């Protein structure tokens with residue numbers, strides 16, 4: 150007998166998460182066939198040898214006996230209180246432990262926050278490019294994702310007046326991702342102030358995704374949006390996944406500040422959703438207090454000479470040498486959103502390129518269109534591999550782009566290995582006699 154067809158819900162129509170989509174599945178097939186694939190599609194620190202700080206593991210082990218039971222639906226008190234103290238240290242004073250929810254990663258909380266808010270057809274302002282879960286979660290809850298442009302020619306920074314023009318009487322919320330995934334932009338204070346005013350004026354709920362808050366380069370300053378939003382509700386998202394390299398712990402949080410008077414029912418709805426899943430991962434929550442206090446080891450990785458900094462530099466150097474590529478130096482987060490020059494390769498198609506790069510050069514990256522942009526000439530790489538690997542990756546990218554260029558322009562090709570080329574040098578820019586601190590430690594502490 151033929152098995153009955155099981156149809157997925159039509160609610161999932163239009164919901165996508167291509168970072169783990171068909172390209173990633175093809176990469177797994179190639180791996181199973183014995184090929185070694187360099188996978189740069191996901192910001193998963195553990196997959197690149199990064200470790201969570203040791204003291205976080207110790208805190209978890211020390212409290213494992215306290216972690217058998219379900220905990221309170223919003224999370225354990227020490228973790229929520231640690232988030233309160235972190236917010237206070239940043240100048241956000243109107244958050245109490247009661248206003249903090251712990252979740253199985255920020256991902257779960259994004260789903261809760263939109264689920265508790267949206268009626269069919271409600272609109273959410275989301276950056277383009279975005280971290281695609283925001284768009285997916287909006288569609289999943291029958292909302293309409295309205296993308297506001299953060300274009301390359303403005304350094305991926307949004308224009309508040311353009312955002313204003315997209316507001317309708319169905320707009321309920323605005324999502325801000327800062328530092329930004331995938332672009333690495335860190336928004337200037339003036340832009341954030343203008344967005345805060347706009348949200349207050351139109352009574353929009355502000356969803357500020359700040360999961361990369363401490364991952365900044367070359368002195369870029371991250372301003373918590375909650376310090377600027379007072380007259381409307383502001384939800385700030387943070388977590389252990391990136392800053393603390395502990396994404397497998399599945400710990401994220403959201404804290405509510407600003408105008409909470411009218412938000413009682415919304416916060417109760419959120420608590421109901423949190424209760425329906427009983428609680429989030431308890432052992433992981435025991436690492437939060439330790440993580441958030443004291444020395445923040447991420448700075449050892451982002452400062453000049455640190456591992457993330459060096460890989461970022463390797464990308465900047467490779468792009469500077471390339472006739473095909475362009476990039477805005479990422480000021481924060483763990484990615485570079487690299488453009489292919491339209492005037493040099495006018496027919497470039499990010500999806501086709503990503504598939505060809507995977508099949509022929511064994512590198513997996515995320516095409517730009519996975520991040521809800523209308524243009525097809527960008528791709529995202531994560532900064533997590535070491536700089537030598539990144540140098541190799543950009544060598545392979547260069548080879549493929551040159552092949553495409555030569556084909557289009559009917560030029561006879563020579564393979565890279567046959568060409569005399571400079572021996573790769575560490576991407577540290579130092580004056581003679583000057584030394585930069587060298588830190589390749591991935592268990593920076």
Ligand SMILES: Cc1ncc(COP(=O)(O)O)c(C=O)c1O
Nearest residue numbers: 254255256280330360388390401
């Ligand atoms: C901007 C942004 N928000 C949220 C998440 C989800 O993080 P998690 O669920 O691991 O806390 C990610 C993960 O890459 C992200 O880049």
